[in-house]
Amino acid sequence: MTVKALNMAVGAKERDAGISATKTEVADTEVVMCGAQIILETLADLGVDVIFGYPGGAVLPIYDEIFKQDKIRHILVRHEQAATHAAEGYARATGKPGVVLVTSGPGATNAVTGLTDAMLDSIPMICITGQVARHLIGNDAFQEADTVGITRPCTKHNYLVKETAAVAEVIREAFYIATNGRPGPVVIDMPKDVQIEKAPYRIKKHVSHPTYRPQVDGDEAVIRKAVEAMANSARPIIYAGGGIINSGPEASHLLKEFAKLTGMPVTNTLMGLGSYPASDPQFLGMLGMHGTWEANHAMHDCDVMLAIGARFDDRVTGRINAFSPGSTKIQVDIDLSSVNKNVRVDIPVIGDAASVLRRFIDIWKSEGYGTKQPSLEAWWGQIANWRDKKCLGYVDSDDVIMPQKALERLHALVQSRETIISTEVGQHQMWAAQFLGFEKPNRWLTSGGLGTMGYGLPAAIGAQIAFPDRLCIDVAGEASIQMNIQELGTIAQYNLPVKVFIMNNEFMGMVRQWQDLSYDGRRSETYSSSLPDFVALAGAYGIKGMIVSDPAQLDATIQEMIDHDGPVVVDCRIAKLENCFPMVPAGAAHNEMMLSGDVVNKPKDDEALAVV
Amino acid sequence: MKEIGPIARHTISVVVDNETGVLARVIGLFSGRGYNIESLTVAAVDQRDTTSRITVVTTGTPMVIEQIKAQLDRLVPIHRVADLTKEGSFISRDLALVKVMGTGQQRVEALRIADAFRARAVDSTADSFIFELTGSADKLNAFVELMAGLGLVEVARTGAAALRRGAQGL
Numbered sequence: 001m002t003v004k005a006l007n008m009a010v011g012a013k014e015r016d017a018g019i020s021a022t023k024t025e026v027a028d029t030e031v032v033m034c035g036a037q038i039i040l041e042t043l044a045d046l047g048v049d050v051i052f053g054y055p056g057g058a059v060l061p062i063y064d065e066i067f068k069q070d071k072i073r074h075i076l077v078r079h080e081q082a083a084t085h086a087a088e089g090y091a092r093a094t095g096k097p098g099v100v101l102v103t104s105g106p107g108a109t110n111a112v113t114g115l116t117d118a119m120l121d122s123i124p125m126i127c128i129t130g131q132v133a134r135h136l137i138g139n140d141a142f143q144e145a146d147t148v149g150i151t152r153p154c155t156k157h158n159y160l161v162k163e164t165a166a167v168a169e170v171i172r173e174a175f176y177i178a179t180n181g182r183p184g185p186v187v188i189d190m191p192k193d194v195q196i197e198k199a200p201y202r203i204k205k206h207v208s209h210p211t212y213r214p215q216v217d218g219d220e221a222v223i224r225k226a227v228e229a230m231a232n233s234a235r236p237i238i239y240a241g242g243g244i245i246n247s248g249p250e251a252s253h254l255l256k257e258f259a260k261l262t263g264m265p266v267t268n269t270l271m272g273l274g275s276y277p278a279s280d281p282q283f284l285g286m287l288g289m290h291g292t293w294e295a296n297h298a299m300h301d302c303d304v305m306l307a308i309g310a311r312f313d314d315r316v317t318g319r320i321n322a323f324s325p326g327s328t329k330i331q332v333d334i335d336l337s338s339v340n341k342n343v344r345v346d347i348p349v350i351g352d353a354a355s356v357l358r359r360f361i362d363i364w365k366s367e368g369y370g371t372k373q374p375s376l377e378a379w380w381g382q383i384a385n386w387r388d389k390k391c392l393g394y395v396d397s398d399d400v401i402m403p404q405k406a407l408e409r410l411h412a413l414v415q416s417r418e419t420i421i422s423t424e425v426g427q428h429q430m431w432a433a434q435f436l437g438f439e440k441p442n443r444w445l446t447s448g449g450l451g452t453m454g455y456g457l458p459a460a461i462g463a464q465i466a467f468p469d470r471l472c473i474d475v476a477g478e479a480s481i482q483m484n485i486q487e488l489g490t491i492a493q494y495n496l497p498v499k500v501f502i503m504n505n506e507f508m509g510m511v512r513q514w515q516d517l518s519y520d521g522r523r524s525e526t527y528s529s530s531l532p533d534f535v536a537l538a539g540a541y542g543i544k545g546m547i548v549s550d551p552a553q554l555d556a557t558i559q560e561m562i563d564h565d566g567p568v569v570v571d572c573r574i575a576k577l578e579n580c581f582p583m584v585p586a587g588a589a590h591n592e593m594m595l596s597g598d599v600v601n602k603p604k605d606d607e608a609l610a611v612v
Numbered sequence: 613m614k615e616i617g618p619i620a621r622h623t624i625s626v627v628v629d630n631e632t633g634v635l636a637r638v639i640g641l642f643s644g645r646g647y648n649i650e651s652l653t654v655a656a657v658d659q660r661d662t663t664s665r666i667t668v669v670t671t672g673t674p675m676v677i678e679q680i681k682a683q684l685d686r687l688v689p690i691h692r693v694a695d696l697t698k699e700g701s702f703i704s705r706d707l708a709l710v711k712v713m714g715t716g717q718q719r720v721e722a723l724r725i726a727d728a729f730r731a732r733a734v735d736s737t738a739d740s741f742i743f744e745l746t747g748s749a750d751k752l753n754a755f756v757e758l759m760a761g762l763g764l765v766e767v768a769r770t771g772a773a774a775l776r777r778g779a780q781g782l
Binding site: 149160337340 | 632636637675687
């Protein structure tokens with residue numbers, strides 16, 4: 001039986017007997033296929049509709065099967081790293097795992113940055129890599145690399161498939177592992193002869209794993225203890241991270257419900273932005289190194305902290321021994337290894353954010369804590385004082401576009417549209433996090449843990465593929481964008497209406513800022529010399545290019561970018577030497593923040609200087 | 613934070629799928645995250661060769677030890693992780709093969725000490741012995757130290773193999 005015939009048979013039976021009955025019957029049907037065919041059948045069966053990839057010798061059989069089918073769309077990128085970031089963007093925007101297909105050797109090694117990025121930001125991804133034929137493995141064959149060896153530390157798990165009969169099983173297990181528990185990237189290394197060899201294929205629905213079964217529901221006694229601590233708190237705070245977004249949109253709803261129920265202020269990590277509506281009065285903005293004055297001070301002075309889906313990253317905590325010194329810390333995380341890693345936690349709850357939040361809400365209501373809890377009035381009064389600092393304030397100019405202004409205007413002008421923002425890494429990323437105000441989850445794609453320059457453009461491509469009708473904007477810097485600028489070709493090929501908004505200050509701005517603050521202004525190698533003419537470059541790809549440097553033209557340019565029915569590259573010339581504030585300096589505590597206009601002190605000692 | 617608390621030696625038992633690369637995952641985790649390995653032993657332990665048992669002796673503050681356990685536990689092919697030191701009393705044994713060269717009084721003295729340590733001579737020539745000795749790491753260290761003055765040539769040692777005391781398994 002051919003695949004097509006099998007599909008037709010399934011279709012006929014579905015009409016007759018309903019889906020569940022059909023699946024059982026099909027489960028008993030064995031069809032012999034080649035490994036490459038099994039790969040595509042299994043992926044389609046798992047609901048994959050798009051693959052980001054780049055062909056090469058060791059994946060020719062898979063590409064041949066891609067050619068012959070029409071269930072899965074293949075998006076051809078221009079560099080394997082971009083395939084991985086596009087898959088991350090797709091995953092982050094949809095909540096489904098992103099799928100990557102690359103060849104052996106350089107294909108696999110080029111994917112390593114994206115795998116590591118997905119590992120650090122807990123993004124579900126499946127990366128299928130070609131491998132030389134089994135009998136050649138270990139012989140330094142052409143385009144051979146020890147892919148499982150290289151990717152072991154930068155994946156949640158990886159496989160070398162040694163027999164065709166195991167292909168379907170391995171792919172299903174890989175999906176289970178990538179998406180269950182704390183999500184992450186999984187590599188499946190497929191030798192070329194495994195792709196060619198034939199084996200029986202059988203559709204199977206249920207996937208479980210004998211040992212990997214993450215705990216989803218938190219321990220009831222610990223949950224009760226956590227809720228009680230929050231109910232007795234006069235200065236509580238919720239510190240919510242990317243785990244809320246990974247848990248799914250339901251977790252964001254529950255987070256808001258719980259915050260409203262308890263009256264607790266909420267701050268988000270960089271990865272958590274969008275999990276709580278930015279316009280809500282209880283939202284304090286992002287915390288951490290470039291977080292708001294109010295968020296960091298509230299974290300420092302709180303008496304009970306609920307960390308949920310957040311991992312006390314060093315960008316968040318600042319100097320660890322001065323981090324929120326007096327508080328009882330509750331941490332909700334699906335990954336036990338995130339607990340007590342950097343900061344000692346008093347009440348750890350291991351479980352899924354949505355599941356645990358649901359219990360929090362039920363217990364809060366059933367115990368009637370709403371009427372018993374201390375008044376938060378004084379706490380909110382204190383927060384109002386911190387907010388009065390207007391920590392995101394800046395001095396505007398009529399002569400030059402201030403970066404903050406550019407993003408404020410961008411934010412204002414995209415309000416009426418369903419927008420997804422991606423960023424590269426650096427100053428523009430932090431300004432975007434501060435000024436773009438996200439109302440919903442899955443609208444913000446950024447490289448948090450790894451800080452990968454070159455992430456934004458391919459991530460926007462992935463999101464645009466998933467949501468063709470949404471407005472996908474890559475907020476970029478002129479240095480970062482050049483790290484994956486070849487993807488303008490991908491945008492052009494698929495006519496993706498991605499907008500690339502380059503905040504061009506002719507510097508690797510964040511590094512330049514650190515050099516100015518910590519290295520007496522020795523701007524070593526951070527000037528973006530020999531920049532391309534971005535408008536002409538866009539034109540070379542057949543993409544609309546625009547340039548703006550006059551603040552008076554800013555709105556019109558952004559509006560034209562949004563209204564253009566197709567891709568646009570905007571070269572937005574911004575103030576060259578503006579620094580990103582607020583800032584918790586290296587080796588400092590949350591309550592030692594610097595604001596724009598503060599006299600900047602050099603790091604106190606070598607230890608502070610060593611904190612990147 | 614990691615520096616806080618006393619550094620202690622812990623023996624950790626890990627049951628893993630007996631598959632290619634699993635040892636590399638465990639060792640990579642230790643080296644990648646900067647944890648110490650004092651010793652590590654691994655062998656298949658069930659009749660069907662489907663699972664192996666890794667015994668790793670490590671040192672760290674309580675927080676680091678807790679991290680090691682959590683990090684091991686989230687590796688996919690790992691079935692169970694137990695911190696034997698934390699859980700109570702356990703039996704731990706190393707094995708050493710100790711080659712000693714010598715004649716005359718030195719040879720007699722080596723044999724006498726071997727006897728006191730309940731070491732067995734498993735190879736013997738006119739001017740050498742290989743002693744086999746099992747016991748705690750401390751006992752083996754003491755024996756090797758004594759042999760150093762009696763013609764010690766070389767030593768091969770396993771790491772610790774350990775089980776918790778009592779009827780209960782892992």
